[in-house]
Structure formats: C-alpha cells, structure tokens
Amino acid sequence: MTVREFERDRMPVLLPFNLRPQPLQFRPRVVASALLCASLCLFVSAASAQGGKTALPAIEVIAKWAPLLLTGFGFNILISALSMLLGTIAGLGLGLGLLSEFFAIRQASWLVTQVFRNAPWLVLLFFVMFLVPFQVTLFGLRIPLPDWIKATGGFALPVMANVAEVVRGAVRSVPSTQWEAADSLAFTRRQIMWRIILPQCIKRMLPPWMNIYCIVAMSTVLASIVGVSEMLTLTAQVHAAEGGRPELFAPLYGFALLCFFLYCYPINLWTAYLERRFQTG
Template identity: 65%
Template sequence: MTRPSPTNLPVLLPFRSAAVEPPRLGPLHIVLIVAALSGLALGAAQAQVATAAPLSPLAVVIKWTPLLLTGFAFNLLISFAAMLIGTVAGFGLGLAQLGRTAIIRKVAWVLTQFFRNAPWLVLLFFAMFLIPFQVRIGGVTIPLPDWLKAIIGFSLPVMANVSEIVRGAVRSVPTTQWESADSLAFTPRQTIWMIILPQCIKRMLPPWMNVYSLVTMATVQASIVGVTEMLTLTAQVHAAEGGRPELFAPLYGFALLCFFVYCYPIDLMTSRLERRFQVR
C-alpha cells in the first residue's frame, strides 16, 4: 500500500472571516437625510411659533415707537425745509405781483394761480420725475435724492400760497399809509420795506402758520413716491408683524395721533394770534 506523497496531500487553509465594509451613502441617500432633518427643524420651529403668544396691539405700538417717531421727525424735517424755501420764494413772488412793471405782475400772478390751484400730489410727482437724479457741475456730481425732490415738490404750493398771503397783506394796508409816505418823500422801496411790510407781519403770520400746518400734514404723501417717512415705516412695521388685521388701526392711529398732537397746538396758536392782532 502506497502512501501519498506530501506534495499530493490536501491542504486545509485556516479560516479567515471576510472584512465587513461599511455601506456607502450615495447622493440620493444624502438628499433624503437632509430633507428629513429639514422637515424636523421646520416642524419644531412651527411648533415653537404656534405655542408663542403674539404681542398685543399696544405692545406692538410700544415696541416700534422709536422707529415710528424717527419717521415722524423726518416728516417734520421735510415740512421745515419746504416751508423755508417756499416762504423765501413766495415772498419775492408776492412782491412781484405788486410791481410797477405790467409783465412782471402778470407773470407773477400766473405762477401764483397755477401752483396755488394745482393738486399737491401732482406737483410732487412732477418734481419726482422731472428733476434728474443727479446734476453735474464741472467735474463734481451732486446726487438729488428722493427726499430732496419731495421738499422741492412741497415748496411749490407753499410758494404760491405765501405769495398770495403777501399780496393780500400789502393790499390790506390802508391807502392813507401810502399817501403819508409819499408826502414825506419816501421812495417806493422805502415805503414797502420801512412802512408797509412791518404792518403786514401781524396780517401774514396767522395764515402763514395755517399753511405750515397743511404742508406738515401733506408730507405723508411723500410715501407714495418712495420717500421713507412715518407712513412708509408704519406699513413696513405692519408687514414685519405678519400683516395682522388687528394691528392696522393701532399702528395708523398712532401716526394720526402724532400729527394731531403736533398740528392742533399750531391751530390754537393761530387763533390766539388772530384775536390778539384783531386780524379780519
């Protein structure tokens, strides 16, 4: 009996467990995981918002009062600047209506009547779209922002109303004042500046204050042409609070209250000056 040679013997190799590789994540798996996590986060945020009680209308107004008062201050700035420019221009236009040259009187009268009887909002739109966004003087470019155009737009009706105030006040001075100045050898310029206009101040001040009150209330129209003032900020606050219907009246009522508190004392002061000066 022959024995198998060592080279022909079967060899039993030792057992080796195959290494287990971790599963690989494909793009689709990553997308699904991110979507699941996002859904969980969104659900948690919605649950938190749902459980949080919304602020009361009074709390919302108190919360945003500093911002809204900043917009109101900008309304006052526009009214101050428009009144200053309009008063200076209107004073000259009113004196031009009383000039001795017929052509100057007619041109001044036409300008006064045109801007005095034109809608303020239409004049504001004309100022916005006809005035360029910037002007170039030499090599310097000067920008003209929207709020500056709004000031110019509001100063036009102020100019016309002040012109009519000046003309009416000068005409209301008795003719004996002119005759007395003429008998004292005053020149027409001296008569106007030294005798007539000082007497016209008490006649011009009450209607001038009424015009200022009107232009202050009209500055809210600047929000229509994109100027960020109180009414614009009120709309933005309303949108930031989710556009809740119950906030509409408190927010816009606060804007109404600010203008009333500012303008009503001007009206009372105007009436007091009229009684004091006995202006009729």
Template identity: 55%
Template structure:
C-alpha cells in the same frame, strides 16, 4: 384831496381784511381748525383700536401696545423726516413766495401779470401732482466737478411741496399789502419816501401781524401733507408704518398703528393751531 404832479407810488384799493384769513389751499375751504375734542376723539379711537386688536389676537398674541412700543423708534425717525420736510419746504416756499408776492404788487405789468399767473397755477394745482412731477422730472443724479451725486427722494419731495407753499405765501403777502389803507401810502409819499422805502419802513411792518396767522395755518396744513411723500417712496412716517405692519403680519394692528400716527401729528399741530387762534384774536384788524 387831489394831488398834483406825478408819483411812482401805486394806488392800492384796500381789500376786506377778513378775506386775508380765508387762506385757500387745494382741498381746504376753510382754515385748519384743530380742537381739543378732536384730540380726545383720536385718543379714544386709539385705545379702542388697541382693545379690538388685542381681542382679535387672543391671549397668546402680543398686545398692540407692545408692538407699538417696539416699533416706536423706527416710527419716530420717520416722523422726524416729516418734520424736516415740512420745515425746509416752508422755508423755501416762504422765500420764493415773498419774491413772487412782491412781483404781484409790482408797478410793471410785465412783472405783475406773470407773477399772478404763476401764483394762480401753483396755488390751484393738486399737491400730489406737483410732487410726482418733481420726483420723476428732476434728475436722480447730478454731476458736480466730475463727481456724480445722487439726489435723495426726500429732497425732491421737499422741493415739490414748496411750490404750493410758495404760491400761497405769495397770495398772503399780496393780500396783506393791499389790506393796508391807501392813506399809509399817501402819507409816505408826502414825506418823500420812495416806493421801496415805503414798503420796507411803513407797509411791511404792518403786514407781518396780518400774515402771521395764515402763514402758521399753512404750515400746519403742510406738515400733515408731508405724508403724500410716502406715495413716492420717501421713508417718512407712513412708509415706516407700512413696513412695521408688514413685519408684524397682523391685520388687526392696522388701525392701532395708523391712529397712533394721527396722534403724533395732532400732538405737533395742535399747539400751532392754538397759537394761530391766539394771534388772530390779538392782531385782529377791525373795519
């Protein structure tokens, strides 16, 4: 069918929908998959490491379980900071990523090409490098109305981690929009919908189902990537673990403490991974 006249709607070539699920994150070739077997393996590792630590300390030394119980409140505060950083980074990155994603599908090449360039740069840049840039290039103090306000390290770490999230959300949105068949655009054009109303009323409601599984997968990856903040001195879980180990001064507790940290992250991310798989099956789009 050939349409006469001029329209402001773009002609979008649909992508293979299954390509949307292959979210590319630096260091990750496939979407994150957490299985129950992995959780069992981590639990076995934790129990075995505690037994080895007890054997090394002897009958006179305190057990690894007692040391972990003593330091759990401190580790819990660090883990809550990890979760706060992940939630805020995901929120900021999602908002900025949606704006950048809309820029990638804009009609104007002056908007589309710079948006694509920014997306590809932050999507492929190492997360740790971005984190270092934000930690040391952003000011440590700012002056507002004559008052000097210090910027905590976790705030700058949050912004640093939101940059790769922004780029990946932008690519998720672009892929979701371009996976919608062109017939949807043509039908909206026949009803005299403007491009803005076509996106808002027709395209985006269909994109949400396709975006949700990779978005949740990205959040799981981000949550585990928050441990990078320990390298720049943020008092998150790994930093608090190092302090506890330094206070205990028992080399045998190294593996029990870090396997304990792994269990915390697994317990938080595993339900998200299972829900992601459920949504992928439920919202699967078949060619």
C-alpha cells in the same frame, strides 16, 4: 313818619343767593381731544382682544416700534419745515411781483401763482420727482439729489403760491394813507415797501402762514407714495414686519394720526390766539 321818610330810611334787604346749578359749558376742543384719545384706546383694546395668544398685543407692538416710527415722524417735520422755508422765501418774491408796477412782471407772477396754487399737490410732487434728475454736476462735482430733497421741492411749490397770495392780501390791507404819507416824505417805492408796509404786514401774515404750515405738515404723508421713508412708509413696513396682522392696522395708523394731531393741534390753538391778539380792522 310819612311813607316817603320810611322808604328813604329803611335798611336795604339782601336777597337770597341764586343757588340754581349753572349749566355745563360745552368745550369743543376738550371734547375733540377726549374723543380722539378714547378712539385710539378703543382701537388698541379691540386689536389686543383680536390678537392670538402667541402674538404680541397691539400696545406692545407700538411700544416696540415707536422709536422707528417717531424717527419717521421727525422726517415729516423736517420736510415740512424745509418746504415752508423755501416756499416762504420764494413766495415773498412772488407776492411782491404781484404788486409790481410793471405789467409784464405782474401778469407773469399772477400766472405762476394761479398754476401752482390750483394744481393738486400730488401731481406737483410727481412732476418734481420724475423731472428733476437724481444728481446734478456743478463745476465737475456730482451732487446727489435724494428723493426727500426732491419731495421738499415739490411741497415748496404750492407753499410758494399760497404765501404769495398771503403777502399780496396783507399789503393790500394796509390803508392807502400809509402810502400817501410816506410818498409825501419823499420815500421811494422800495423804501416804502420794505421799511413801512412790510413791517406792518407781519402780524397780518403770521396766522395764515401758520395755517399753511399745518397743511404742509399733514400733507407730507403724500411723500410715501413716491418712496420717501417717512412715518407712513415706516408704518406700512412695520405692519408688514409683524406679519400683516389685520388687528394691527388700526392701532398703528392710529398712532400716526395721534402724532400728527399732537403736533398740529397746538399750532392751531396758537394760530387762533394770534388771530385774536393781532386783530386789525
């Protein structure tokens, strides 16, 4: 038997398994969640250790006032949802104005967008709170405007400007061949926009729209400055009701932080998932 025949006919040899331990994978999301929970537990335990013997521990204080604080948190969610709804409707119209064929409409829309997009949110909130009356009379009927409704309008203004930019960018990202093909089929500009272009823009606009909503939800705590009874305002009142104990400061506000984190972080994960799923290029 020749060497070539031996090499051809010999049986294959299985190599030994690689038994080296694999390195641990670093997962920033899991680490961030664990650090947040550990920090909150540390705040609570430290506050409990600093409290007196007759005072309630921090964990019992949080459990006692949790229903009230969660009610205020629900008010934050309500304000953010209504602001996002109003801002999205107005932003859609403003974004279409940025794409208008008429020069005057396009320039006026650009000016409004730049003003409300680059103005501080707190300044806009103060303007709406103090310039809008506390009630309006319509056909002899007095309609009250409580502070939380005016705060909703104040948050809707920057949302409108940011949504307008999202709409403009999404429409511009659609290839020009779509416009040319629809124009060759004798579609009007309105038909092209509403039946062909905007349906394609939904998946492009959804991830940034959700990012804007997260920012709005976290910014609703600014309403506490103008007297709206949301979670941060109620947290300060609870702290005062418990005698203003310094050791309760971190646990109470840490509880508010945890509520916002547990609400916004899943939205952030969903946004990242949609960005990967709706990749367009």
